[in-house]
Amino acid sequence: MRNSIEQIKIDKSVIVQTALQFLQEHGIRKLSMRNIAERLEIKGASLYWHIRNKNELLELIADEICKKIKYPDESLSCEEQLAVLTRQLREILLNVRDSAHVLVETPPTTPYRINLIKKISGLFEKMGMKSEDIFSASWILNNYVTSFVIEEYRLNDVTDEKEVSQSLEALPFNISSMDMDREYQFGLEVLIEGFKSKLK
Template sequence: MKASLDILNRDGISNLSMRALAKELNIKAASLYWHIKGKQDLYDLIAEHINQEIALPETLDDAKEALTTLALEIRRVLLKTRDAVDIFALSFPSTPSRIKAIKFILATLTKYGVSDKNCISARKYYK
């Protein structure tokens, strides 16, 4: 993961490729494909790694405060890695820490008063 983040921070997402990662690791690209299926898989792995740094608020007592705290925490974490927002946008949130964060956000929005109707699409997928 460190090599992927090094490429992102040094060269940006436009220069992050399986070939560039293999070169960074001093291995052949074919060896890398044994572990990572492709660029999409790489984006998903990087997004999960970054997301694991996000500390969810411990309580939902004050939903507005929890959402504000979480938004600031997400911003803090995303600013640490160049093009992290693009990585998140290009990856699918199906990994454990991302699902946990989505469930937390949905629970907090519900507690804040957002109707189930407005959360239905996400709730359907992230049960």
């Protein structure tokens, strides 16, 4: 265990960065307050002094993920800005193991995440979407990105482990050679065209 002088250096930012590293190495199933305390070489009680529970830790990880997003040039059209934002989010979620699961399992209550939601909803408003449709559009867009990335996780596991079943092999397309960037862009374009059809 760390001595008292070393423990003073532990704060929320250190804990979150440690948790992100652990998540990258071991995945969300093994992420626990106990494992993070062990990684930091501190007692569990010291960790709980900074963070109430695992749920709060996951919320802070989600906020750190959203913090990485750089907002696009406002001279771009609203549709282009939405595309840039969601492509960035997908890239970040693919780079941080199981981070899409973190977003799905946590409420949007932290600063950077709330700012991202406000940015996206503001773009829908600027597009001319009716106020009662803005939440629906934002929710659908969020679900598309996180669900798509979670499916990418699954497909990577299947192709990496070479466990494609006979039923999958019987499909009229080869999932092991899919261009996921193209598939993502196709779905995003369909969504944006659908959103445009709902404008005032």
